[in-house]
Amino acid sequence: MSVELRSEQTAIHTDLGAIFVSIELSRSVWLLTSLSPGAGETMSKHSVRGGDVAGLLTQFAQLQEKARARTGQMYPIIAVQEAGLDGFWIHRVLESEGIESHVVDPASIAVSRRCRRAKTDKIDGEALVRTLLAYKRGEPRVCAMVRAPSPEEEDRRRISRERKTLTAERVQHVNRIKGLLFAQGIGDYEPLHRDRRTRLDALTTGDGRPLPVHLKAQISRELDRLELVLEQIKAVEAEPDHLLACAEEVAGAVPPERLLHLKGIGQEAAAVLWAEGLFRTFGNRRQVAAYAGLAPTPWKSGSVDREQGVSKAGNPRLRTTMIQLAWLWLRHQPGSALSLRFQERVRRNGGRVRKPMIVALARKLLIALWKYATAGVVIEGAAMRPA
Structure with missing residues (x-):
């Protein structure tokens, strides 16, 4: 199969209502890649000393001034950075300055599938800007933005x-x-x-x-x-x-002490479940399973149809705790519907699928605990501790 390479890049046909900036972070240098109104499809690049927040804000002001000189309008800044070692402090600084900031999961950004793909800070910066543009246009599944926790939650x-x-x-x-x-x-x-x-x-x-x-x-x-x-x-x-x-006063709708009423869940497990996942707001059960990395990942293409296992793309601490809690659930909650369904599936397969089934039980149990902690939906057949 031959690949035809076009000599000229296609211009970005979009009405830019802001200055889009990606920040490639490192210990020594922060590389800024920006796309501004009136500059065509050319992306400009600037560097700031690592940790120099004042220099970063000054560079943003210069970008706005250049865009105003070209178009006669003052445009806002929309910034994006990858989630990594720097945490969320830069994101919080930008938001405190009135700048729209996003933190993206780097594993969710599409990259070239070539065996030896080129990777530099320049290429990554441009890819981040293109990803931010697609995200702001509303394209579905273009990337996964991280919801930055508050300093108290963190x-x-x-x-x-x-x-x-x-x-x-x-x-x-x-x-x-x-x-x-x-x-x-x-x-x-x-x-x-x-x-x-x-x-x-x-x-x-x-x-x-x-x-x-x-x-x-x-x-x-x-x-x-x-x-x-x-x-x-x-x-x-x-x-x-x-x-x-004091968690009920802090979290409001997610009181973790409710989990302690269930047999087999102790204070340590309840604290991990609440601090690592249940304090968040999820729209549906698929989001809950995906956040813990317990969502299935099918591989279907033509006649090929197989399951690759769980994604492991979520919170590893929550996933590990749920696997351990699934084994404890079988011991302390043998009469629950989840345990009976597990035993029936294992018995049907001659006892050969205990490990894959325990992962499925962990996913179902997490969803059931989420419904129980947030909406008070009682888990079917679950035994409660005496008052």
């Missing part, structure tokens, strides 16, 4: 996320200590037991020797770090109690 997420980080660090320390002792023939030492210090002093190697001096000192320092992590986990776990108590 800060409340840190409790559950910090706990997960600390838990992973605890596992690392425990495995490190067990590995050091296993190399000496000791396999029955538990660093998480309260008598870990006393037990360490009494340990002997597999060949009957006392622990070497430097090894014992190394394990003692590992225990110091482990105990510090354990104290921090206790402090973090005490915070969700207050968070859940």
Whole structure:
């Protein structure tokens, strides 16, 4: 198949009612790519030192002044940037200055399907401007804009996320200590037991020797770090109690304490569900599943029809929590309609589809919890905790 390349670019036939600017962010330089009224199809490019907000606003003012000199009108700025390491602080600064700002999911932007496609900040900046133009024209599915959380919403997420980080660090320390002792023939030492210090002093190697001096000192320092992590986990776990108590006042329509009435859902799971997803406003169940990355992704072309699995394009923390909660739901809610349907499907297939079915159960359970938390729709057959 041959591809005919046109020598001249097609002009952008659109009535620009604003100056469209894309911001390519990096630590050292911010590259601005703009398309202004009266400039034809030519996109101008300017660079600003990374983190220089004053220089960015000055550059925006210069773009407006140039557009006014060409057309005699003052046009507003519409900016777009990719969601990434910089978070949302630049977006909030622009909005506070009265500039319309958008944050786009970079994975949702269409790119060339060639094996070796060119990629530079210049090319990405122009692609962002074209994407912003199509989005403002109202073209469907051209990209996915990120809904920036408020500073309060963003800060409340840190409790559950910090706990997960600390838990992973605890596992690392425990495995490190067990590995050091296993190399000496000791396999029955538990660093998480309260008598870990006393037990360490009494340990002997597999060949009957006392622990070497430097090894014992190394394990003692590992225990110091482990105990510090354990104290921090206790402090973090005490915070969700207050968070859940005042959540109804903060969130209004999404009281997470309602989730605690269901058997099998504890405070940690309720806090993660609320902070990572249920506090948001969704239009339908498909949006809920897509946000968690649990939506199916079919592949259909001609006679080819197969399922690729879940998209995994949403919130990974919410998706992981829902998979874990799905297994707990089967244990604590065996009489619910969701659990009975799961058992029936697994029994029908001879027990070979438990893992794919648990993902489907997680998706259905998330939708059911969303309806229950936001609208009070009782989950069919679910057992409630006694008052």
